[in-house]
Amino acid sequence: MGAGRQVYLDHSASTPVDPRVIEAMLPYFGEVYGNPSSTHRFGSRAERAVEDARMTVAGILNCQPNEIVFTSCGTESDNLAIRGAAWSARHRGEPSRLVTSPIEHSAVTSTIKQMDELMGFDTEIVPVDKFGSVDSDLFAEACQRGGALASIIYASNELGTIQDLPLLSQIAHAHGMLLHTDAVQAGGQLDLDVERLGVDMLSLSAHKFYGPKGVGLLYVKDGLDLAPSQSGGSHEHGLRAGTHNTAFIVGMAKALELANDENDGRLRHFTEMRDQLIGGILDRLSCAELSGHPDRRLPSHASFVLHGIDANALMMHLDMLGVAASSGSACKTGNPEPSDILLGVGYSEDEAKSGLRLSVGTQTSEDNISYALDVLETSAEKLGRLKREMAR
Ligand code: PLP
Numbered sequence: 001m002g003a004g005r006q007v008y009l010d011h012s013a014s015t016p017v018d019p020r021v022i023e024a025m026l027p028y029f030g031e032v033y034g035n036p037s038s039t040h041r042f043g044s045r046a047e048r049a050v051e052d053a054r055m056t057v058a059g060i061l062n063c064q065p066n067e068i069v070f071t072s073c074g075t076e077s078d079n080l081a082i083r084g085a086a087w088s089a090r091h092r093g094e095p096s097r098l099v100t101s102p103i104e105h106s107a108v109t110s111t112i113k114q115m116d117e118l119m120g121f122d123t124e125i126v127p128v129d130k131f132g133s134v135d136s137d138l139f140a141e142a143c144q145r146g147g148a149l150a151s152i153i154y155a156s157n158e159l160g161t162i163q164d165l166p167l168l169s170q171i172a173h174a175h176g177m178l179l180h181t182d183a184v185q186a187g188g189q190l191d192l193d194v195e196r197l198g199v200d201m202l203s204l205s206a207h208k209f210y211g212p213k214g215v216g217l218l219y220v221k222d223g224l225d226l227a228p229s230q231s232g233g234s235h236e237h238g239l240r241a242g243t244h245n246t247a248f249i250v251g252m253a254k255a256l257e258l259a260n261d262e263n264d265g266r267l268r269h270f271t272e273m274r275d276q277l278i279g280g281i282l283d284r285l286s287c288a289e290l291s292g293h294p295d296r297r298l299p300s301h302a303s304f305v306l307h308g309i310d311a312n313a314l315m316m317h318l319d320m321l322g323v324a325a326s327s328g329s330a331c332k333t334g335n336p337e338p339s340d341i342l343l344g345v346g347y348s349e350d351e352a353k354s355g356l357r358l359s360v361g362t363q364t365s366e367d368n369i370s371y372a373l374d375v376l377e378t379s380a381e382k383l384g385r386l387k388r389e390m391a392r
Pocket of ligand 1: 012013072073074075076078105107153155156157182184185205206214216
């Protein structure tokens with residue numbers, strides 16, 4: 001079966017850097033090497049590039065340039081939003097409560113857990129339905145009890161489910177709460193207009209939309225009181241100390257601009273490829289159940305529970321045959337523990353060990369999908385047979 005073939009269906013974990021992004025970044029590894037904070041002309045050239053990037057990004061998010069904080073990744077953006085809002089609220093003597101969902105990325109859950117365990121914050125986790133949609137009535141009840149911040153993921157990395165952020169923002173604000181969203185998976189695909197979404201903070205990471213790894217941003221609504229979680233110099237309006245990574249910031253802005261300009265075509269392609277995958281898998285694998293929302297899901301994202309199949313064993317089979325997939329969050333690859341997200345939406349422990357995520361990208365072709373479907377069918381059949389034989 002397809003010796004030497006490679007089919008990458010893990011774009012939710014990371015995307016290749018667009019050659020146009022690499023080209024935009026190149027001058028900032030060489031000729032423009034000044035520190036953007038330096039006052040001489042070497043610094044000014046780099047500073048101009050950082051500020052141009054800020055303008056580009058702010059235009060796409062429909063916010064002011066001073067509301068953009070450049071960070072080193074999506075994880076850092078989530079950490080800054082949660083710690084910063086929580087510490088500020090504590091400093092002002094406001095209720096030490098945080099509201100979140102059971103389907104957040106570990107960048108959010110681990111940070112909130114730490115605030116809970118080390119700093120005595122109370123955490124309320126608002127239940128979601130089987131598709132991973134936050135229950136807006138229960139969210140309202142949680143916000144009514146007050147607190148520093150609610151953090152709700154825009155689009156789930158594991159389920160693909162998209163939340164109704166305009167509604168959730170409205171609810172949070174009606175009860176005097178701030179809303180942060182981890183939009184890392186939404187970046188490059190969904191509407192990022194912060195006015196329309198109504199959010200107070202929004203995290204992005206460039207490597208999910210054909211930009212470089214190791215750079216992200218946090219939108220912070222003007223006037224919001226946020227304590228920096230990384231202290232030092234006065235970079236990024238005092239919210240994120242550390243010399244700017246000029247090349248990566250330029251690359252992120254270019255990648256977001258390309259995603260924005262090419263959005264219609266990309267989404268059409270992603271949806272077509274994703275739907276071929278979903279249709280093919282449900283047709284050919286009797287053990288497969290679509291996980292996440294059937295309609296309100298990321299255009300690039302297909303996820304399943306494969307009843308009776310060990311997802312980690314399946315990943316190894318797929319990899320040997322050249323198909324790159326994921327059993328859930330990339331950070332959990334090789335981890336035999338059940339997926340917290342699948343448990344969070346009500347699947348059993350066994351089902352939560354059988355998650356499969358396939359995510360398509362700009363380079364995914366029909367031929368790729370057809371090969372992946374063949375490989376999946378053969379591998380799932382083999383594993384199912386093995387399991388039945390062992391049970392005898
Ligand atoms: N949030 C979500 C939803 C993600 O999918 C990821 C990465 O997989 C992150 C945060 C972390 O982003 P980064 O890899 O830039 O730290």
